[in-house]
Amino acid sequence: MSGAVISDISRCLIEIAWHLGPKGINGECCENLTMPEFIALDKIFTTPNCPVQDVGYSLKFTKSGATRIVNRLEKKGYVNKIRSMDDARVCCVKLTKKGLRVLESTDARYLKQFEDMIAGMPEQSVSHVIQVIFAMAKSLKNGVPIV
Amino acid sequence: MSGAVISDISRCLIEIAWHLGPKGINGECCENLTMPEFIALDKIFTTPNCPVQDVGYSLKFTKSGATRIVNRLEKKGYVNKIRSMDDARVCCVKLTKKGLRVLESTDARYLKQFEDMIAGMPEQSVSHVIQVIFAMAKSLKNGVPIV
DNA sequence: AAAAAATAGTTGACAGCGTCAATCTTTTTG
DNA sequence: CAAAAAGATTGACGCTGTCAACTATTTTTT
Numbered sequence: 574m575s576g577a578v579i580s581d582i583s584r585c586l587i588e589i590a591w592h593l594g595p596k597g598i599n600g601e602c603c604e605n606l607t608m609p610e611f612i613a614l615d616k617i618f619t620t621p622n623c624p625v626q627d628v629g630y631s632l633k634f635t636k637s638g639a640t641r642i643v644n645r646l647e648k649k650g651y652v653n654k655i656r657s658m659d660d661a662r663v664c665c666v667k668l669t670k671k672g673l674r675v676l677e678s679t680d681a682r683y684l685k686q687f688e689d690m691i692a693g694m695p696e697q698s699v700s701h702v703i704q705v706i707f708a709m710a711k712s713l714k715n716g717v718p719i720v
Numbered sequence: 721m722s723g724a725v726i727s728d729i730s731r732c733l734i735e736i737a738w739h740l741g742p743k744g745i746n747g748e749c750c751e752n753l754t755m756p757e758f759i760a761l762d763k764i765f766t767t768p769n770c771p772v773q774d775v776g777y778s779l780k781f782t783k784s785g786a787t788r789i790v791n792r793l794e795k796k797g798y799v800n801k802i803r804s805m806d807d808a809r810v811c812c813v814k815l816t817k818k819g820l821r822v823l824e825s826t827d828a829r830y831l832k833q834f835e836d837m838i839a840g841m842p843e844q845s846v847s848h849v850i851q852v853i854f855a856m857a858k859s860l861k862n863g864v865p866i867v
Numbered sequence: 868a869a870a871a872a873a874t875a876g877t878t879g880a881c882a883g884c885g886t887c888a889a890t891c892t893t894t895t896t897g
Numbered sequence: 898c899a900a901a902a903a904g905a906t907t908g909a910c911g912c913t914g915t916c917a918a919c920t921a922t923t924t925t926t927t
Binding site for chain 3 (some may be wrong): 624625626636637639640641644657660661662663664
């Protein structure tokens with residue numbers, strides 16, 4: 574790979590991250606959720622008896638950051654915290670009905686963005702793009718944390 | 721497209737944005753630059769006599785946000801502001817040597833990330849993935865601003 | 868079994884960041 | 898020339914995550 578291609582790849586990745594992610598500090602991704610809040614909600618949804626810290630792990634936040642984001646979600650009515658029966662140090666975070674609803678119904682923004690993006694790249698076949706996106710997401714999710 | 725695929729696509733896009741982007745509020749993307757700062761620097765690099773507001777446009781910041789980020793870059797020694805000869809209202813922002821250097825030498829993190837990502841998706845051909853990434857970035861960059 | 872260490876979570880102080888609205892300066896318009 | 902518009906800046910503000918200290922509970926040591 575030539576130097577030019579390398580820096581182009583960097584720029585492209587940054588471009589993708591920036592446009593797909595929240596803009597500015599108050600960028601909302603859906604309803605009144607920021608992107609980290611959405612990710613937290615999804616983590617809570619997919620983790621049975623999710624401890625507060627697990628939310629932090631999936632966001633790469635410190636444990637106090639985890640507490641704060643969970644508290645924010647609780648204040649917004651999307652989750653509840655319940656002391657674990659097995660270990661009284663642990664708080665199990667659970668989605669409320671409202672949280673489940675917002676999670677299930679807020680793919681709209683990203684789908685729209687996907688459609689706009691696809692519309693701008695007619696030379697690519699949709700199913701190819703979807704394949705690559707799926708593979709990228711899977712690889713990034715499982716990958717070693719970035720230094 | 722089925723509902724499941726739609727929500728999968730949303731999750732994937734969020735995953736990609738999150739892992740490629742800065743984590744947490746102080747997420748740095750390279751040296752001591754945040755991702756918006758890097759984008760600003762790149763914009764300044766590619767725009768002759770770049771006015772402060774242009775930086776804001778490319779980041780979708782307000783003009784005061786633009787002032788703030790340019791000031792931050794100036795404080796870090798990456799850019800200089802010079803009053804325009806043609807129009808004294810305008811500040812031309814220019815890269816310093818240090819700014820040019822950081823811009824030229826900080827593709828490493830993203831390249832590493834790209835390589836890690838590629839390594840995690842062996843079923844995809846590298847050139848194919850690069851094609852899709854380029855097309856995605858181009859489409860997102862030119863696309864209509866996201867609501 | 869008591870003491871020590873580890874673990875989960877919380878909180879106050881703090882700093883970074885972008886917005887808003889007001890303001891200043893310079894340029895353009897009518 | 899007066900009024901409006903445009904570029905940039907600034908103070909106040911709110912949101913967000915970190916750090917370090919602290920509480921409470923559980924596990925390990927001895």
